[in-house]
Amino acid sequence: MNKTRIAWAIRILVFVLFVVSAVAKMFPIWAFEKQLVDLNVASWCSAPYFSRLLIGVELALGIAILQRHFLKRLVIPAIMALLVVFCIHLTIEMVKHGAMNGNCGCFGQLIPMTPLEAFIKNIITLGFMVWLYRLTTESEKPHRFSWLLVIGGLSTLLMFMAFPFCPCANEVASDVVIEEPIDSAEVTLNDSSALVAADTAKTGAATAKKDSVASEKPGPRAVVSKFAAYAESGGKKVNVDQGKYLVCMFAAGCDHCQDAAKSITAMSKQAGFPKVFIFFMDEETDKIPAFFTTAGKKYPYKVLDVPKFWTLFGNEGSTPGVFLQWNGNPITSFIGTDDKGFTAAKLKSELEKMK
Numbered sequence: 276m277n278k279t280r281i282a283w284a285i286r287i288l289v290f291v292l293f294v295v296s297a298v299a300k301m302f303p304i305w306a307f308e309k310q311l312v313d314l315n316v317a318s319w320c321s322a323p324y325f326s327r328l329l330i331g332v333e334l335a336l337g338i339a340i341l342q343r344h345f346l347k348r349l350v351i352p353a354i355m356a357l358l359v360v361f362c363i364h365l366t367i368e369m370v371k372h373g374a375m376n377g378n379c380g381c382f383g384q385l386i387p388m389t390p391l392e393a394f395i396k397n398i399i400t401l402g403f404m405v406w407l408y409r410l411t412t413e414s415e416k417p418h419r420f421s422w423l424l425v426i427g428g429l430s431t432l433l434m435f436m437a438f439p440f441c442p443c444a445n446e447v448a449s450d451v452v453i454e455e456p457i458d459s460a461e462v463t464l465n466d467s468s469a470l471v472a473a474d475t476a477k478t479g480a481a482t483a484k485k486d487s488v489a490s491e492k493p494g495p496r497a498v499v500s501k502f503a504a505y506a507e508s509g510g511k512k513v514n515v516d517q518g519k520y521l522v523c524m525f526a527a528g529c530d531h532c533q534d535a536a537k538s539i540t541a542m543s544k545q546a547g548f549p550k551v552f553i554f555f556m557d558e559e560t561d562k563i564p565a566f567f568t569t570a571g572k573k574y575p576y577k578v579l580d581v582p583k584f585w586t587l588f589g590n591e592g593s594t595p596g597v598f599l600q601w602n603g604n605p606i607t608s609f610i611g612t613d614d615k616g617f618t619a620a621k622l623k624s625e626l627e628k629m630k
Contacts, residue, residue, distance in 0.1 A: 293337025319582035320443035331431030516603030519549035524596035
C-alpha cells in the first residue's frame with residue numbers, strides 16, 4: 276500500500292470518527308449541555324451556545340480533513356490540538372473520579388465510554404494524525420481559506436438551526452401560595468379533568484382518612500422547599516410542603532423512571548403513604564401518557580424546560596430522582612441508578628422511620 280492510500284485511509288477513518296462523535300452528541304443534545312455544566316465549563320444559560328459551537332467545530336474538522344486547503348498547515352494541527360486537549364481533560368477526570376467511572380460523553384449516549392477507554396481511543400487517533408502529518412505533502416495549488424470558513428460556518432449554522440433554543444431570561448420565582456394539595460392517591464387514569472383532587476364523597480373513606488391523619492406524627496416544623504415555587508398542575512398550585520410528599524424528577528422516556536413510578540404506585544396502596552408530585556423534563560413529553568399507563572396511575576405533574584429541570588434537580592444528579600420530604604423538610608433522596616438509586620425497599624425503610 277503506497278503513502279497516498281495510507282493517507283486517505285487515515286483521513287476517512289478520522290472523518291467517520293469525528294462525524295459520528297458529533298452526531299452522537301446531538302441526540303439528546305441536552306445531555307451534552309448538562310455535561311458541560313457538570314464540568315463547570317458553562318452555565319445553563321451559556322451551555323446551549325457552547326454545546327452547539329463545540330459540536331459544530333467537531334463536525335467541521337471531520338469534514339475539513341477530506342479537502343486539501345490548508346490541510347497540513349491548519350486542519351491536521353487543529354485536530355491534533357483538539358485531541359491533546361481532550362486527553363488532558365480525560366486525565367484530570369481519571370484522577371478525580373477514577374479511570375473506569377462514568378461516561379466521558381465522547382459519543383454522547385450512543386456509545387458510552389469510560390474515561391480510560393476514551394483516553395486510549397484519543398491516543399491511538401493522535402498517533403494516526405502524527406502519521407498522516409508526516410505522509411502529507413502540502414499541495415502546490417493555491418489554498419483558499421474561504422473553504423474552511425464555509426465548512427465551519429455551515430456546520431455551526433446547521434447546529435443552531437437544527438436545535439433552536441430560547442435564550443435565558445431572568446426569572447423571578449413566584450410566591451408560594453398555600454392551597455389544598457392535590458391528593459395523588461385519588462387521581463386515576465380515568466380522570467378527564469386537569470388533575471384536580473378527586474371527590475371524597477364516601478363517608479367511611481373520609482372518616483378513615485381523618486383517623487389515619489390524626490394518628491400520624493405532626494412532623495417537623497414546616498419550611499419552604501426548593502420545589503414549592505414550581506409545583507403546580509393543571510394551572511393550580513400544589514403545596515408539596517404540606518405533610519409527607521414524594522417529589523419525583525423524571526424523564527418520560529426513561530425506563531428507570533418508569534420502573535420507579537411503577538414501584539411507587541404499588542406502594543401507594545399502603546395507609547399513610549406520602550402524596551406524589553412529578554416534575555417531568557421537557558424531553559419526549561409525548562410519552563407522558565404512556566408513562567402513566569406504565570406507572571398504573573396518573574399523578575399531578577409539571578413539565579420543566581431542561582435548564583430549569585436540572586437546576587432544580589441539581590446539576591450533578593441523574594434521573595430518576597425521588598425526593599422524600601416532610602412539611603418541606605428533606606428526609607432523604609434517591610438519585611440515579613447506582614448505589615444512591617431508588618428502590619422500594621429503601622423507601623419503605625425510610626417511611627418506617629417517619630412513623
